[in-house]
Amino acid sequence: MEPRINTNAPWFRPAIIGFLAICAALLVWLLWSNYTERYAVTEEDNGAAITRLISARMSGVSQLKVAELSGTVQANAEDVRGFGLLKSNQVVKMPYSVGYYVDLSKVGPGDLEWVEGSRTLIVNAPDVAVERANIDESRRSLVRTNGLIVTREAAEQLSQRTSAGAAAKVAREAQSPERLAQARxxxxxxxxxxxxxxxxxxxxxxxxxxxxxxxxxxxxxxxAVDLSRRPEDVIRERQQAR
Structure with missing residues (x-):
């Protein structure tokens, strides 16, 4: 007979309540940590905001950087407010870079093939991955904003839209067939x-x-290729012959 938990035991209900309370507290802590990291402003004792490293995480990667696309992108955006009376636009030029990577952790023994006759190692690698476009807004070479009255909210919207437009343009270029062929x-x-x-x-x-x-x-x-022998077999024979 399989053992069963006695749900009528006096300790069962408090244990469940305690477990749920711990889960709820952990969820609240995670939400609060995320809010503090992303939105809370760190200030001096006098209330002045300061430049500070909010968080830092070190993680291992197995991706090999194989290429980089870089250059300058121009983006423009428009904003209309006040029932169409307040129109403004902005043109920005800034440098960008996009990295191309190959994840070598995905290359296993089954992806390596040895052709003895021509002494050739065939590596069936995973496809090149394209990283997210890096737009360096701190090095903008041009910022031109036009409008009779450009409110603070309009300026923020223009900045966000030009950034988003630049990132989208660079992403399309980086993932184009021509660029992917060059990266490969x-x-x-x-x-x-x-x-x-x-x-x-x-x-x-x-x-x-x-x-x-x-x-x-x-x-x-x-x-069309002789794939009769795997590299691990050749390496094993080589080691045994020593």
Whole structure:
């Protein structure tokens, strides 16, 4: 017979209430911490706001940066208020950068193939990932705002809209087929050099490394290559022969 919890026991109800209270307190603490970090203003004793590092988190990553797209973007925005009487617009130019990464943690033994005849290591890498556009608003080279009367609220809206427009424009460019193709070519060289290191260590310095991406892999191309031996088998034999 399977053991059962006696829900009629005198300790059961207080235990459940205590557990729910702990969960509620934890939720309140998380919400308050998020609010304090993002919205609360840190001030001096005299009430003046100060520049301060609010939070810092260190995390490990396995993504290899393979390319970067950078340049200058121009964005414009309009704001209309006062029943159409107060019109304003803003044009901004600022530098941007976008990184391209390959997550090497996704490359497993099944993604490495060894062709003995040509001494070639084929690396079936994951596709290049595009990071979020980084718009450096602190280095704006142009800010032109026009309007008969530009209220504080209108200025804030214009700033937000130009930032959003710039980020969207850069994201579209960074993810265009042409830019992704360029990033894959850059990634091919970086990943190839990274995967060559263990081959050089094992005495396979003359081996060729071929890096492929999902968009390039198809049944016809794979059938044309001899994939009878895996790299781990070759490495194991090499170590046993020493």
């Amino acid at each position: 070519e850059k990634a091919r060289g970086v990943v190839g050099r990274t995967m060559r290191l263990p081959l050089d260590t094992l005495g396979y310095g003359d081996a060729r490394v071929v890096v492929t991406f999902p968009i390039e892999r198809n049944a016809q191309a794979r059938d």
